[in-house]
Amino acid sequence: MPTVTVVPADNLIIVDGKALVFPFDAPANMHALQWRGDTGHTEWTDGPNQPLTAEDYDEQVAPFITRWQNEKARLEQVAAEAEAARLAEYNSEEARFERLRSERDRRLAATDYLLMPDYPLDDTLKGAVQAYRQALRDLPSQEGAPWDGGGEATPWPELPACATYSRT
Template identity: 70%
Template sequence: MPKVTVVPDDRLIIVDGHALCFDYPSLDGIHALQWDGECGHIEWEYGPNQPLEAADYDGQVAPFMELWQAEKARLEQAATEAEAARLAEFNSEGSRFERLRAERDRRLAETDYLLMADYPLSENQRTVVQVYRQSLRDLPSQEGAPWDGGGEETPWPEIPTWVKA
């Protein structure tokens, strides 16, 4: 049997070291319930502790175990649903376009300095950079966009090898 601690005032149930805080019904006057797996006791707010033996488990401890298990299942389900919603949003077309544009903008910014009037480039090199940058700007309007949102499946234009971004 599991080890169980119940502290109603704190809305706390601990089972085998796993604590959950949530609202649950309990008997009035209980300060705490302790169960070590074989026996335990109930600590009353006003009065002596009440010992618990194995025969008391089903009536005194098991109801709190069931509440804890139901809350744990509810939290796990909520976490599963939240993760599914997060993944759906992450993989949505709008989010993939946002990531694609952000990476495109980062790559454009890496080459901004090359088009400064006083940066030493030949006309041919300047044209190559301008073509590269235009290819980046055109990427979101290409067929297949947004692919994987700017990841490995995105057909990024090749940056000239002589560019040191």
């Protein structure tokens, strides 16, 4: 049998160390209920503690476990629905285009220095960088865009070999 703590004033039920806080019905004069597997007690605000035995479990302890289980299932369902909504938003075409453009812009910015007037590139290499940058700009308008939002399925243009040279 599980370990159970119930504190109605705090809307708290703890089953096997897992606490949930939610509104539930309990006797108005109950301060707390403690159950430790096969024995326990109920604390009352207007009288002495009442011992609980295994014979009291079904009537006095199990209903709180059922309430806790129902609330836990409800919270899990809410979390699953929120995760499904988050994934739907993440995978929406608008979000994938946003990620694609963000990665495209990052790749463009990474090659900005190559087109600076004082960067030592000959016209052939400069043309290759310009073609690469244009291919990046054209990517969102290609057939199949936004693919996976800039991930592995995106057909990124090949970075020119000159872009791997270190700045000196």
